[in-house]
Amino acid sequence: MSHASRHPVFPVPVRRDRAGHGAVRALRFSAVAIGALLASLPAQAQTRTPLDQLGGSIPHAQALPSQAMPFVGSPPPAGKPSGSAGPAARLPSGGQESAAADPHTILPQPPAGKVAIGMSARFGDKEPLIPRGLVWRVFADRPEASGAYPLVAEAADPAPVFFLSPGGYVVHVAYGLASVARRIVVGEESRREQLVLPAGGVTLHSDVNDKPIPAQKVTYDIFEGSFLQGRASSRPYFRGANSGDLIILPAGDYYVVSTYGEGNAVIQADVAVAPGKVTDTTLHHRAGEVSLRLVKIAGGEALADTQWSVLTPGGDSIKESINTLPVFVLAEGEYTAVARYDGKTYTKEFTVEAGKDGPVEVLLGEQVTAPSLDVQEGSGD
Structure with a gap:
């Protein structure tokens, strides 16, 4: 069972997984992946993912590796556009987004032969801009002789400006484990592009x-x-x-x-x-934490070199251990503790109730059936 509550746009960065890799992963496309993407998109890809408001609840683990994506070329340092900023250039009229909805009201003047493309992303058509944690990559939309699509530029800013030569490109942006790509065609005029990244x-x-x-x-x-x-x-x-x-x-x-x-x-x-x-x-x-002990007398010192198994009433093994004092978390229900010591086997039946943690002691040399954790005696053969 579970319950859940909703909060607005998350303000903190994604954690690193156990392998030490950032959850915001560097993305590279294989020739097959980019080829499939280009085949599915029109020359001027302007599609928007519909805003989907879902509610729900939940009950765990290391991010799976991303697809292999070879690229060639020397990318600029993360967080910096490919080029140097010059005098400001105003956007052409008729842009898709209003100035109030886009951070690129004015774009920097690009170097000779380049065009300034201001990028940004939002959670949905009517959702806020994504303020941080984005990783952008721009690839040429045609492979080289090796079959790899050259990486042209990359940035880790929320709203980077890329200086690009006229031609076709694939822009990819990742946020955590969510990502989206768009094919763009750069002409002679600077402009802004905004992607919808439903995350x-x-x-x-x-x-x-x-x-x-x-x-x-x-x-x-x-x-x-x-x-x-x-x-x-x-x-x-x-x-x-x-x-x-x-x-x-x-x-x-x-x-x-x-x-x-x-x-x-x-x-x-x-x-x-x-x-x-x-x-x-x-x-x-609905579970309890139990510690198993093989003892000569109730409350006595646990005997070392004991091998343990926990079985269901049907005889299925749930857990085994060679520790002297093993601790298991078990779901509510009935179980049998099996202790093997000095060539002999000792057993005890016990019951686990949710939230009731405690020891299960198995005694040497006595035959007593214990219905719950509260009974300390055990049985042996």
Whole structure:
């Protein structure tokens, strides 16, 4: 189970994943990828993605690697346009966006033989401009002899200005794990271009009986589709997210798998990501944390060199450990603890209730069936 709330445009940058790579990833296109893009777009691509307002809820994990995208050429430093700014040049009249809606009211005068193209992006047709965290790349729209599409320019500004020679290009912009591309044809006049990048954010938390679960004990994998409606992808879209992480995704439907501790405390929930909104979601686990101990007397010291297994009533193994004091997080239900020590096997039945953590002690040499965590005796053979 889960509940979610919506907030307006997220103000913080995307976190880095566990491999140390920025969640805003450097994008490069393969010849096949750009060829397919160019085949699908008209010469003057002016399409806009419809604004999609979705509501939803959610319950985890490392971003998957982006597609291989070879490029050639020497890009300018990130955050700087390809060229030097000169005197200002006013935009031609009849632009697609009003001056109040676009940061490029006046564009810098381009160098000789170049044209200034001012770029910006917004969350939707009627949504705000994206203020930070964008990564822009401009590719030539024709491959070289090697088959690679040259990278012409790149920037990490929210509204960069690129100085380009007349001709065709593919402009790609990424924000978190969301991205969009447009083919443009540069003529003789400077102008501005604005892309619609429908992206939203989600932050994840978990609790048991309204008590927050420590962030280090729970993780999340995010999948495309809907678990409840049977439209679920089998491959994680984002893996290994932590509680409180802000994860930026393309707007759409997702479902999240939340894993609490080491055991079988795993739950799923659907979430809908809306453009320009952050969905803050809490998932409600029904599980308990148990520690296993093999002892000679109740409350005694745990015996070392004990091998442990936790089984379901049907005999299926849930978890194994060679630790003296293993700790497992288990979903509500009935289980059997199996301890192997000094050539003998000792077992004990116990019950886990949501939010009720505690020890499970298995005693040497006694045969007592324990119905719950509160009973400390065990049975051996």
